[in-house]
Amino acid sequence: MIPVIGLILGILLGLVLEPSVPQGLQPYLPIAIVAAMDALFGAFRAYLEGTFTDRVFVVSFISNVLIAAAIVFVGDQIGVGSQLSTGVVVVLGIRIFTNVAAIRRALFRA
Amino acid sequence: MDLLNQIIRQPVDPDYAAVAARPGPPRRSRIAFAVVSLLIGALFAVAALQTTRSAPDIARERTELIARIKAAQQNQDALRDRAGALAAENARLRLAGLGDDAEARSLERQLDTLEPEVGTTAVSGPGLVITVDDGPGTDSKAQVLDTDLQIMVNGLWASGAEAITVNDQRLTSVSAIRTAGQAITVNYRSLSPPYTVRAIGDLRTLQARFVQSSGGTWWNALEVNEGMRYDIQSSEQLELPGDPGLVLHYAKKAGS
Numbered sequence: 074m075i076p077v078i079g080l081i082l083g084i085l086l087g088l089v090l091e092p093s094v095p096q097g098l099q100p101y102l103p104i105a106i107v108a109a110m111d112a113l114f115g116a117f118r119a120y121l122e123g124t125f126t127d128r129v130f131v132v133s134f135i136s137n138v139l140i141a142a143a144i145v146f147v148g149d150q151i152g153v154g155s156q157l158s159t160g161v162v163v164v165l166g167i168r169i170f171t172n173v174a175a176i177r178r179a180l181f182r183a
Numbered sequence: 184m185d186l187l188n189q190i191i192r193q194p195v196d197p198d199y200a201a202v203a204a205r206p207g208p209p210r211r212s213r214i215a216f217a218v219v220s221l222l223i224g225a226l227f228a229v230a231a232l233q234t235t236r237s238a239p240d241i242a243r244e245r246t247e248l249i250a251r252i253k254a255a256q257q258n259q260d261a262l263r264d265r266a267g268a269l270a271a272e273n274a275r276l277r278l279a280g281l282g283d284d285a286e287a288r289s290l291e292r293q294l295d296t297l298e299p300e301v302g303t304t305a306v307s308g309p310g311l312v313i314t315v316d317d318g319p320g321t322d323s324k325a326q327v328l329d330t331d332l333q334i335m336v337n338g339l340w341a342s343g344a345e346a347i348t349v350n351d352q353r354l355t356s357v358s359a360i361r362t363a364g365q366a367i368t369v370n371y372r373s374l375s376p377p378y379t380v381r382a383i384g385d386l387r388t389l390q391a392r393f394v395q396s397s398g399g400t401w402w403n404a405l406e407v408n409e410g411m412r413y414d415i416q417s418s419e420q421l422e423l424p425g426d427p428g429l430v431l432h433y434a435k436k437a438g439s
Contacts, residue, residue: 087232
């Protein structure tokens, strides 16, 4: 229950408050979202397998976002930022696809 | 490959299994959990808002750029007109400066024959108007290429044409027909289809010779095989503008 309410509340808060993201952080927003989606689907799969722990989720989310942002930041400094963000999106995208497929199999047995 | 395989084989954080395997109930951190889910939700909302809000900005920037391009093109046209007027003024002053002796008259005759040939002055006379366009559909094979126009123009020269324009761009002794970006450019001007090629020459022989030249056969094949538009019309009176952009950069008159 906590995550669903939290998600909905967060979306509402974001829509109502309309916080503006600082210019310097804007390139990292899409990467942070992909990292967050990866953490979310991974957590949901773990939940279906009965191994979910909220502490691991919090740690994996924060480290995911930080590492993804750090990779893109380093890439920006050495001039290959867009290539490295593509790399991050590809790797996390593969994980998201695999996890969603596993969730689908667990939920619908198909 | 090993890295990708590992990502596919182990898509869930292994810590979940490790913590679950520990004896005893796992330690909970509900507040951090709630805060993180709140943060993820806010992240989604902010990113979506940002994208939708910046969309009109991007569209405005685009129209602004288009307006600037149009203004620059108009400016270029105005400058071209001015260059034409100045060239005409030059010719008039040159005529006045030459005087009226025998040497001056022979120089004038030389200028009169050379200027229309290199393409700096406007000329008129009978000739052909050839209109070509891309074939139907989006097939890139049926698009007019710079080489197609080059072959046509070379065919016209070989058939006795004395002056040629492509979409009102006069071909001078230094003009190039080439593709730059998405468009064919002549005299550094981007052209858009349909392409109209006007050529002044002897009406009795120009068309017959052109049809038999490499340009004529090439375009006949394009019309038949690719369905490209290829119309030839003859005209009793054509007015071809000159290209005033022709100057000598390095060459000097011999002996001076």
